[in-house]
Amino acid sequence: MLNHPAPNKEPARVVQELAEYENVAEHVKLTQKDLEQNGFTNNPFFHVIIAEVPEQHRTKEGQRKIGFALYFYSYSSFVGRAIYMEDLYVMPEFRGKGVGKALMSKVAQLGLAAGCHQLDFTVLNRNKPSMDFYFSQGCFDVTATIGYHCMRCKGEALKQLAQL
Amino acid sequence: MEYKLRKAEPRDVPDILRLVKELAKYEEMEHQVTLTEKELLEDGFGDTPFYHCIITEIQGEKSSEDPKVVGFAMYYFTYDPWVGKQLYLEEFYVMDEYRGLGIGSGILRHLSNLAMKTRCTGMMFVVAENNEPSVQFYKRRGAEDLSQEEGWRLFRFDKDSLVKMAAPSEE
Numbered sequence: 211m212l213n214h215p216a217p218n219k220e221p222a223r224v225v226q227e228l229a230e231y232e233n234v235a236e237h238v239k240l241t242q243k244d245l246e247q248n249g250f251t252n253n254p255f256f257h258v259i260i261a262e263v264p265e266q267h268r269t270k271e272g273q274r275k276i277g278f279a280l281y282f283y284s285y286s287s288f289v290g291r292a293i294y295m296e297d298l299y300v301m302p303e304f305r306g307k308g309v310g311k312a313l314m315s316k317v318a319q320l321g322l323a324a325g326c327h328q329l330d331f332t333v334l335n336r337n338k339p340s341m342d343f344y345f346s347q348g349c350f351d352v353t354a355t356i357g358y359h360c361m362r363c364k365g366e367a368l369k370q371l372a373q374l
Numbered sequence: 375m376e377y378k379l380r381k382a383e384p385r386d387v388p389d390i391l392r393l394v395k396e397l398a399k400y401e402e403m404e405h406q407v408t409l410t411e412k413e414l415l416e417d418g419f420g421d422t423p424f425y426h427c428i429i430t431e432i433q434g435e436k437s438s439e440d441p442k443v444v445g446f447a448m449y450y451f452t453y454d455p456w457v458g459k460q461l462y463l464e465e466f467y468v469m470d471e472y473r474g475l476g477i478g479s480g481i482l483r484h485l486s487n488l489a490m491k492t493r494c495t496g497m498m499f500v501v502a503e504n505n506e507p508s509v510q511f512y513k514r515r516g517a518e519d520l521s522q523e524e525g526w527r528l529f530r531f532d533k534d535s536l537v538k539m540a541a542p543s544e545e
Contacts, residue, residue, distance in 0.1 A: 256453040282453055285425040287394045287465040288406045289533075290413045297455055318531070318540035327408075327533050335525035348535035352528040357503040359521035360528055362460075363486070364496035367516025371497075372486035 256282045256296065259316050261309050269303070276304045279313040281320075286328065293321035295331040310343065332360060379480055382427035382446070384419045387411050389443035390427060397467040401502060425450045425464065428484060430477050444472040447481045452498065461489040463499035482515070500528060 261277035268274045277300035284294040295317055300309045321329055330352075333340050341351075352358050363371060382390060391411050398404040417424040430445035445468035452462040463485065468477045489497045501508050503521075513519070520526045531539060 255451055255459055256455075280453070280455055283424055284452065284462065285417065285448070285450055285464055286409075287448055288398065288403070288409060290409045290417060291424055294452065296453060315539050315541075318536050322536060322540050326536070329531040329536055329539075330528060332526045332528055335527055341527075344529055347531070347539055349529050349531040352530045353521055354527065358500040358528050359503050359509075359519050360498065360500055360526050361512055361517045362496045362498045362520055363512075363515065363517045367518075368486055368489060368497060371482055371515055372490055373483075 256280055257320075259313055259320075261300065261304075261313055263304070269301070273301075276301045277309045277313060279317050281317050283324065283326070284330070289327040291324065291326045292328045292330060293317065293324070293326045295329060298331070311347070314347065377430050377432045377444070377475070377477055377480075378441070379428060379430050379484055382418070382429050384415055386427070386429055386443060387414045387418070389429065390414055390418075390446060390448070393443070393446050393467050393469070394448075394465060396469065397465060400467075401505070423450075428481065430468070430481060432472070444469045445477045445481060447485060449485060451492070451494070454496070457495045459492065459494045461485060461492070461494045461497045463497060466499070478511070 257280070259279045259281075260275050262274050263276055265274065269276070278297070279295060279299075280297040281293055281295045284292045286292045295314070298310060298313060300313070318329060329349075333344060335341075353360075388411055391409065391414055394409065395404055395407055398407045418427060425448050427446060427448050429443050431441040431443050433439075433441050446465070447463060447467075448465040449461055449463050452460045454460055466478070466481065468481075486497060499512075501512060503509065509519075521528075
């Protein structure tokens with residue numbers, strides 16, 4: 211199995227699959243073009259690592275790219291450089307083979323090489339298989355231990371804030 | 375009292391670290407701040423900044439006095455593959471004695487404007503659930519609590535776990 215950076219159209223398909231897994235497909239508004247512009251120009255807003263299987267293991271539809279991790283660099287006012295993993299996904303028929311672990315390991319390596327001190331990400335509380343997997347890899351639940359809640363201001367609320 | 379909101383410059387780094395530590399103390403986590411002035415300088419004002427910072431300074435009572443930095447916000451741009459660019463507010467703090475003067479609202483207004491100008495679809499941040507004043511401050515302004523409403527939990531690998539995970543597997 212190969213892990214490599216992703217200069218092509220696969221991310222949109224796997225992002226849609228991940229959204230369906232989380233039952234929120236109607237919230238996915240990005241188009242192929244947005245992803246290409248924002249991820250693959252000179253100053254990308256995100257990076258993607260893709261897991262690809264050899265020819266003989268491809269899916270019935272002929273797909274060889276069977277998982278991905280999308281991440282970007284962030285910053286902690288406490289410890290400095292950090293890395294944020296926004297998405298981690300492996301197609302169902304390729305789970306349980308260490309692909310997720312390998313993708314995360316790659317993100318960790320890249321983060322450490324860039325001088326990062328921590329790796330953050332979010333998980334849905336109803337996604338028990340994922341939570342179990344992450345705990346087994348050595349992370350902790352910041353929301354449960356420190357009580358941090360993720361907040362967002364968008365749409366009308368953002369417009370109002372800009373006009374106060 | 376006049377205050378001025380401006381982009382932080384390299385000379386502001388000592389004040390930025392001072393305010394980071396004050397906020398950490400307010401959250402009872404000051405022992406967790408390991409960031410140094412040197413790192414803040416390299417990471418914020420080098421070729422590829424990891425963060426951006428705006429500060430609020432007030433003019434001293436005498437015109438001969440240096441202005442004093444009394445508030446700041448540290449932010450960077452993130453990415454939500456469902457809806458696009460987000461502005462992530464990492465730190466936002468106004469010194470105790472300068473609260474209630476509209477400095478905080480001014481900072482948020484500036485950042486919201488910036489978010490819209492740079493085509494971000496949202497502004498994101500975390501708040502400690504026991505920080506009631508802050509939670510109410512944000513909810514009053516229309517922020518959604520994604521942890522409560524959608525069940526998102528923030529997970530973290532610290533440095534040691536990160537090193538273990540990055541190690542090549544035995545297979």
